[in-house]
Amino acid sequence: xxxxxxxxxxxxxxxxxxxxxxxxxxxxxxxxxxxxxxxxxxxxxxxxxxxxxxxxxxxxxxxxxxxxxxxxxxxxxxxxxxxxxxxxxxxxxxxxxxxxxxxxxxxxxxxxxxxxxxxxxxxxxxxxxxxxxxxxxxxxxxxxxxxxxxxxxxxxxxxxxxxxxxxxxxxxxxxxxxxxxxxxxx
Numbered sequence: 001x002x003x004x005x006x007x008x009x010x011x012x013x014x015x016x017x018x019x020x021x022x023x024x025x026x027x028x029x030x031x032x033x034x035x036x037x038x039x040x041x042x043x044x045x046x047x048x049x050x051x052x053x054x055x056x057x058x059x060x061x062x063x064x065x066x067x068x069x070x071x072x073x074x075x076x077x078x079x080x081x082x083x084x085x086x087x088x089x090x091x092x093x094x095x096x097x098x099x100x101x102x103x104x105x106x107x108x109x110x111x112x113x114x115x116x117x118x119x120x121x122x123x124x125x126x127x128x129x130x131x132x133x134x135x136x137x138x139x140x141x142x143x144x145x146x147x148x149x150x151x152x153x154x155x156x157x158x159x160x161x162x163x164x165x166x167x168x169x170x171x172x173x174x175x176x177x178x179x180x181x182x183x184x185x186x
Contacts, residue, residue: 001178004062005171008038009164011103012152013083014145015074017120018046018111026055027142028109033059035149038166038174041066041074041106061181075123078106084125088148090138091121092129096148099128101155103164107148109141 014032019025025042029051032040040063042049049067051060068074075085083106086099108120121127130144139147156164166174 001175002171004036005174005178006165007161008036008166008171008174009103009156010038010166010170011105011164012037013039013041013078013104013106014149015041015043015078015085015106015108017043017071017109019109019141020047020111022050022052023055024140024142025049026052026059028145029063029065030056030059031142031146031149033062035153037149037152039064039066041068041078043068043071043074045069045071047111062178071119085120085123086126086128087120087124088130088144089121089127090129092127094126094128095131096128096151097131099126101152107145109145 014028014037016025016028019028019042029040042065044067049065066074068077078085081104083104084102085106085108087108087110088096089110108124110120130139130147132139165171
């Protein structure tokens with residue numbers, strides 16, 4: 001647990017807006033956990049948070065999933081912690097690969113069918129698109145998240161992962177939380 005926690009980051013997070021399909025939510029959570037992103041925010045203004053056990057494979061038990069009933073409160077909370085809000089959208093003029101990834105960065109993903117809420121564009125610090133070279137208009141939202149998480153992981157490797165990981169105190173707190181949740185002795 002100590003080794004895994006020592007590589008976790010809270011410098012990047014994802015915000016999932018009213019996802020419809022539990023498979024998509026589960027895939028994003030699983031991907032974030034696998035790559036060491038510790039915190040994911042879930043907005044439930046229109047739809048409840050539901051996961052698929054077969055897809056999430058227990059990843060949710062290792063993450064801090066923060067649930068919100070209000071988009072506005074979620075964004076205010078993240079801004080209060082110093083996060084810039086980055087919105088993934090086919091409307092973005094700049095590719096994600098061209099963006100400055102200075103943390104802390106909260107990547108906002110809209111619901112599968114309607115996309116992002118219109119108000120999010122005015123609240124965003126950055127609107128970007130994922131590079132695509134085919135005819136199809138968009139990718140599945142969980143695939144988008146996977147591409148972004150992998151890109152962030154590469155960025156952390158190149159910039160020095162030690163600049164992104166949690167403090168030793170945060171790591172100890174996380175290991176203690178995991179140990180208690182799994183009924184292990186500290």
